[in-house]
Amino acid sequence: MAIVKPFKAIRPTKDKAFFVASRSYEEYSKEELKAVLKYNPFSFLHIINPGFKFDKNIKGKERFGLVHNRYLEFLEENIFQKDEEPSFYLYQIEKDDFKSLGFFCACSVDDYRSNVIKKHEDTIQDREELFADYLHTVGFNAEPVLMTYEDSDLVDEIFQRKIQREPEYDFTTTDKVNHKLWKISYPEGIKKLESAFGDLNSLYIADGHHRSASSSLLADIKKTENPNHTGEEAYNYFMAYLIPESQMKIFEFNRMVKDLNGFSKKEFLIQLDEHFRIEKRMDGLRKPSKKHEFSMYLAGEFYTLHFRKTNHVFPDALSKLDTQILYKTVLEPILGITDLRNDDRICYGYGKNNLIQMKDMVDSGAFAVGFSLVPTTIEEIKAIADAGLVMPPKSTYIEPKLRSGLAIYEL
Template sequence: MAAIRCFKAFRPRPDICDRVAALPYDVYSRKEACEEVRREPMSFLKVDRAETSFDDSVDTYAPEVYKKAGDLLHEMMEDGTYIEEEKPVYYIYELIMDGRHQTGLVACASIDDYVNGVIKKHENTREDKEQDRIRHVEACGAQTGPIFLAYRSIDIVNQIIDRVKTGEKLYGFTSPDGITHNVWIIDEADDIQIIQEAFAGINEIYIADGHHRSASAVKAGLHMREQHPDYTGEEEFNYFLSVLFPHDQLMILPYNRVVNDLNGMTDDEFLKKLEDKFEVKACDAAVSPGKKGSFGMYMDGRWYQLTVKDGVVPEDVVGCLDVSVLQENVLAPMLGIGDPRTDKRIQFVGGIRGLSELERLVDGGKKVAFSMYPTSITELFDIADAGKLMPPKSTWFEPKLRSGIFIHKINE
């Protein structure tokens, strides 16, 4: 059973929420983060990426950077930027992109559910990235960026959310990237109880996006348990900030690949090798794959469609992913990219950037790009249920949840 509970958020004043709300910390380089904070001094990015308060001589991971994050958050709580909810509640967070609505429940998930496997993972995490966010959470005494969770749709929860959405919004704004953000509050005791009981009846919740943030939140919570051996399990540090979305509202975009060189082969040699595993067809226009087992490829100013041949794709849930098929049949054996996590010859391009970005990179000096058919939410669930992991960069979720709208304090 899943423990999904309401909480007393710190949240921005309604008149400035649009200025405070920020994209997740990890979508920016340091330079981009500094530029964004200069553009909007109230952006929560100044807390999530507190190195923006220092010049380049100060390391991103220096102790004073984390201290600054905590100081800035405390100032925002003291100066009226943030207000504290009077009682524990749930929130509804709707994002609208290109006319498509995606509505989630803002709540706190249990670190025990994470440890025990009720909350399921599909990616590995890196220790250095975990340590960064652990230090940030501990310096702030709060979780500032929600984890993107998914669950199989629950009718009674949908009914409550749909009804509350007919009422007055808590927030409503459109961010500079054109995404509309709407927030409502669920504060009726009966609704809260029904939602809690509905989630208590399920055993599977999935991390869609935010594996490092969730791992960090859990480890920070476990560390606080060590510091408080008399903990009861009800303390806020036993829970982490999340937004939970029903599976039928989520869209996964492709995560495309670009490679620097052909591993010593000529174009013709590479095309000939591809024919061992794929039907290769030259195309006059950019190729956005329309089905599983199909790939677009851009090389030397020309697009190709690659269709995997019969007998190439294995039966297992990970091996049959298109990202696995490309890795095991092209990237590793042909192009010599054995570990895409560490190989500097490959880069990954989120599908939100479009096929024109692949053309730009290849025309600008890269050698070959592959456009992918997106991984499905069902594939993500199946792999997590099997206790297996996806290859790196298998999914790209859009739109991104904003940080700074909901703050979950854990040190009270």
């Protein structure tokens, strides 16, 4: 059974929610970040970039302490307020034809450790320890772990009833995304949601593997510091945003490699022929249309690579994954890429116009070859997580991407 708990969120006042909400820090260009920090004193970016106040780039543990101080200032200046009653927070994101309706809750560290909350990515110990130290110093969790669950009629019924009412927040950001948030604080609604998720065997992490791992590490640290530990303290949980599988959108990451590992174009194509039927395309930009099919851009030409499955055995769910097939048949044995995370010869791209960008990068000479894949499916993610396997890095780009600062979980 999966545990979800309501919590007393720290949230911006209704009149300031639009100004507080920010995208992920990494998504801002230097110019955009500077402009937001200069002209929007309410942005959550002031908390996570506290050095701006001193016109100094501050890093490491010194930054952690200043993040905590900026957070306290937002509370002291009533930009943030703490809810008086534990609640679930229903949050809807909508742009064009994409809509996601999920909720913020507290999830159990014990569920993470016992594999009720299932993972499909490896984590790096140094990053786990660094972020656990960060959480320990700042005392709050503002970046939820994005998780998904099997669609539930009961949960959807609760949500649909709630969204008929006036939301706590309703605003549209400059990227034309509409954001709405409702509180579910009435005892009957809380009980029904807790019960509905208690009937689920698993939750699946979509994005936030390091955040969940760091929360587990933090719980161990806090437990040793607390002689009166009961298991119910806030640090035994972490903030998550849960959405049904049907409302999660998965995109592919393309791969670009800087050189052909010493092969000429003809030699490289001959190497590929062992595992693929190679079809040169005469119709310009070409995305793959199905699983086990890859689009390749090489020396000004597009090719479709059809994987030869006749003599290939798939021993497990991971071996069927297109990113794994490309790694095991091309990137590692032919191009010599063994470390997909750290080798600077490989680069990844995503987005609506990524195929065009991939072509432009190869044409510019920055890269020698690019590969486009079809997106990974939720069924593949679940099968790999259920089997306790790990996907290659950059196998999925998942939406929704949440705004920071709308709900904060105090540790």
